[in-house]
Amino acid sequence: MKQLVRFFSLGLLTAGIIMLGVVLISDNNKENNLSAEELIPIIEEEGYHVVSNDEYIAMTVNPNENKPEQNSDEADKNSDKEKSEKKDESKDKEKEVKETDDEQAKKDKKEDKKEDENKSYVLNVESGMPTSSISNLLEENGIIDKASDFTKYLEKHDYSLKVKAKETKVTSDMSYYELAQALMNY
Structure with a gap:
C-alpha cells in the first residue's frame, strides 16, 4: 500500500512540474496579447462591427435602427420615441381591426x-x-x-x-x- 501511495504522489509531482513548465513558457509569449483598443481596427478590417454595451442594448431595444455610432442619450431619446410610435401603431391596428x-x-x-x-x-x-x-x-x-x-x-x-x-x-x-x-x- 505504501508503494502505491508513493507512485501516486510521484505522478502528481511530475504533473505539477510539467504544468509549471507550460505556464512559464506561455508567459514568454505576452507579445501576442493585444489590448481591446488594438484589436478594434483589426476586427473592423475583417468586416465585423464593434459596439459598446450601451450601443448593443440600444440596438436590441430598437432593432429598426442600425446606427451603432449613437451615444446612450440619443439611444434613450430614440427608445422613448420608438415606444410612443409603437403605441400609435397599436392604436392604428385596433382601428383597422374595427374598420x-x-x-x-x-x-x-x-x-x-x-x-x-x-x-x-x-x-x-x-x-x-x-x-x-x-x-x-x-x-x-x-x-x-x-x-x-x-x-x-x-x-x-x-x-x-x-x-x-x-x-x-x-x-x-x-x-x-x-x-x-x-x-x-x-
Whole structure:
C-alpha cells in the first residue's frame, strides 16, 4: 500500500512540474496579447462591427435602427420615441381591426338581406371546447357560411383563447366581430 501511495504522489509531482513548465513558457509569449483598443481596427478590417454595451442594448431595444455610432442619450431619446410610435401603431391596428370588422359586418348584413332570412341559434359552449367545433356548430345551424374562415378569424385576432363556457344566443346577421364578442361575454 505504501508503494502505491508513493507512485501516486510521484505522478502528481511530475504533473505539477510539467504544468509549471507550460505556464512559464506561455508567459514568454505576452507579445501576442493585444489590448481591446488594438484589436478594434483589426476586427473592423475583417468586416465585423464593434459596439459598446450601451450601443448593443440600444440596438436590441430598437432593432429598426442600425446606427451603432449613437451615444446612450440619443439611444434613450430614440427608445422613448420608438415606444410612443409603437403605441400609435397599436392604436392604428385596433382601428383597422374595427374598420375591417365593420366592413365584414356590412358585408354579412348585405348577404343576409339577399336571403331575407335571419336565423338565430342558442350556442352552448362547453369548457375546453375548441374553436373549430364552435365554428362547425355555427355553420351547421346557418349562422356563418364557412367554419374555417371564422376559426381563422378567431385565431388571427386572438379571440380563440378568450371564449367563455356558456350559452349564447347568436344570429346570422351578426358579423364575425360581433360573434367573437358574444362568445367572449362582452
